Every structure is written in structure tokens, then in C-alpha cells.
Amino acid sequence: MVTATTVQRGDKLPDVTLPCLRGGEISFAQLRGKQILLFFWGSW
């Protein structure tokens, strides 16, 4: 699912499922009910 414009304030968090470093997977849809700070980074 690709968006043409960057997500912004007021948008729903896109639902993505990714593997976790500790093992297993997390899907963003599972995060309801909590306040989240999502931080994206890279070694570049």
C-alpha cells in the first residue's frame, strides 16, 4: 500500500506488520489503547 502524500496529523496510523528484534512480529493495528511515540531511524 503506497501513499502519494506523506501521512500527517489527523490521519490514521497506517497498518503495517513488521518483525521485532526480540523475536515475533508486531502490527501497528495492535497498538490501539496506548499512546505511542514511533521513532524511525537508520544507520545512514
Place this chain on the structure above:
Amino acid sequence: MSVALEHNGAERARPFVEVAGATFPTLVDEQGVTTGAFGFKAIPNGVLVDQDGIIRYARFGGFSVDRAEDVAAVERFLAGEDPGPGPDQKTPYQPGHLESELVATKLRLGRLLISLGRRDEAVAEWRAALRLDPENLVIRKQIWAALHPEKFHPTIDWAWQKEQLAREHAEEIAAGICGPDGCPIPASPGR
């Protein structure tokens, strides 16, 4: 929660997480799924999401503990207040929907080619993607990391990145690919 955008995978991300002593989960995005879904063109990014899954604040590129606006937004958010409007991140040029799909596909194709040891073909795909989306720092940095790995390991040469960006922007303006305020290539219809 953090998302590590590492096409070399978990083992590239793990040392940073361990050094940081992070107690929160780190997810690994090898394929660039989040770049496509969120549409961001730079990192580091901070996104504040409320309990209903709605984004309350977002900064794409330059989100940092050293930026007072970002720290204040997080503090207000945790206190149950409105974090504030956040940065206006519209760029002068927005690719249309078809271009965005093509750019996301070329980003992934390039990563696949790199993993197969076909570096020059990967760089060619990324250069084509950058023509379509010249504001896209994620793609630009894939090219840099492929052609100048010594500027990224063992440490990132941030001064070099700043100079390189200025050099490339000047070339793109001189070549008529972009104007000083953004790219003149028209977007596809149906955007």
C-alpha cells in the same frame, strides 16, 4: 517503539539498540514497507499516535531530542494535551500517485539488486526514482551509501552529506531537472 530502516536487516540494527539500552521494542523494516505506507522522504522521524490510532504530531526528517519543539510535543502529549501542529512539511513538488508507486517499487527493486551484488543496476534504479522524486532523501541516501560506503562506516560523515546534497542540488538545477524551489516535471493526472 522504534522502526529501524535497515535493508541489511536486524543484525545491522541490533548494535545500536544494545548501545542505547532500549527497553521498548524495535521493529526492523528491511523492505521499506513503512516508506511506502507513510510516504516519508527522510529520517529520523517521530510520530505521536493517540489511543485511537490517530496521528497527533509528526516530523519526518530531523526529529530529535535536541529539537525543543519535538521534546515539548512529546511532553504535552504524555500530559494528555495537544502536542501542537508540528512542522508544515509540504514540499513545492509532490509526485502524483503513479510516480509514487513507481518510486516505491524502484526503491525495493534497488534493494533486491544490492542484495544480489548488482550495485550499478541498483544505483540506476534509484537514480531513476530520484528523477521522479528529487526531494526524496531516503532514495538519495541509498545511492550515497552504495557509492560511498566509507562515508557511512564506521561512522556517518554528516558534513560530507551536507556538501554532497548541495553539489547534487546545484547539478540538478543546472541540468534543468529541478528549479530552485522544486521539480518542474509535471505529475501524472489523477493525483
